[in-house]
Amino acid sequence: MALRKQPRSIARELALLSISQIKTKKNKLTSEDLDSLILAAIRTLTIEVQDNLEAASAEIKRGEERLLNSETRASDLNSAKIMLQEALEISQAAVNRLGMAIEFPEFLQLTNKEQVRQYAAELILAVNDYHREIEQSIENVLVAWQLSRLPNVDRDILRIAVAEILYLEIPERVAINESVELAKRYSDEDGFRFINGVLRRLSDRIKEQGVETMTTLKEALTVEETQKISETIEVEETSEQNQQTTKKSLPILKQTFSDRD
Numbered sequence: 247m248a249l250r251k252q253p254r255s256i257a258r259e260l261a262l263l264s265i266s267q268i269k270t271k272k273n274k275l276t277s278e279d280l281d282s283l284i285l286a287a288i289r290t291l292t293i294e295v296q297d298n299l300e301a302a303s304a305e306i307k308r309g310e311e312r313l314l315n316s317e318t319r320a321s322d323l324n325s326a327k328i329m330l331q332e333a334l335e336i337s338q339a340a341v342n343r344l345g346m347a348i349e350f351p352e353f354l355q356l357t358n359k360e361q362v363r364q365y366a367a368e369l370i371l372a373v374n375d376y377h378r379e380i381e382q383s384i385e386n387v388l389v390a391w392q393l394s395r396l397p398n399v400d401r402d403i404l405r406i407a408v409a410e411i412l413y414l415e416i417p418e419r420v421a422i423n424e425s426v427e428l429a430k431r432y433s434d435e436d437g438f439r440f441i442n443g444v445l446r447r448l449s450d451r452i453k454e455q456g457v458e459t460m461t462t463l464k465e466a467l468t469v470e471e472t473q474k475i476s477e478t479i480e481v482e483e484t485s486e487q488n489q490q491t492t493k494k495s496l497p498i499l500k501q502t503f504s505d506r507d
Contacts, residue, residue, distance in 0.1 A: 373405045381405070384448070388444065397437065404441060418448075
């Protein structure tokens with residue numbers, strides 16, 4: 247968690263933690279739903295900080311033990327160096343965890359800012375409302391892979407980035423860089439490299455086809471939905487034509503009956 251993060255960076259982190267808690271993506275989210283999701287995300291971060299403090303305490307103790315062993319139990323100089331190196335690595339991990347904990351109060355304060363919560367809500371809504379179109383856009387640039395096979399966190403980071411690019415008019419470079427930073431924090435090295443590659447391909451595809459083509463005029467409909475609408479229109483037109491034909495035939499029938507009388 248970098249110190250003095252930009253408001254939108256914090257909003258992205260809140261959105262990422264919130265999206266993972268959405269049970270269904272079919273229904274519209276209310277303002278109460280959004281508030282609950284964001285609050286739950288903040289609580290998740292609070293628990294993470296507490297866990298980091300506990301882990302840092304345990305790592306400091308382990309580091310002390312390694313230092314003591316390097317002095318008293320090492321059979322030779324080489325063994326002592328190895329134990330000392332382990333102690334330094336453990337201590338460094340503890341320091342990093344403590345650094346994250348120290349930054350949390352500032353992070354927590356910024357989450358209460360209106361602009362942070364508002365942008366987090368926009369991201370959550372965009373990912374929820376356009377989840378089919380977003381996932382299709384990702385699937386189109388995956389190479390020998392399926393979106394469903396990705397870890398949940400990697401999938402959600404991709405969804406946020408694509409939502410920003412296609413629906414929130416965020417520059418592609420910014421969205422990609424921010425998604426990589428999220429992946430570095432919540433995924434692993436393979437994860438952020440994979441995410442970077444997928445979004446780069448999406449960016450190239452957009453340059454070739456244009457954003458309008460990728461989003462299908464922002465209210466993009468899936469192929470299945472488009473087909474259903476076309477079928478409905480065809481049925482309605484056929485029905486209307488039949489009605490018009492019947493109406494035109496009625497006077498002729500009446501006239502025929504009249505002639506017979």
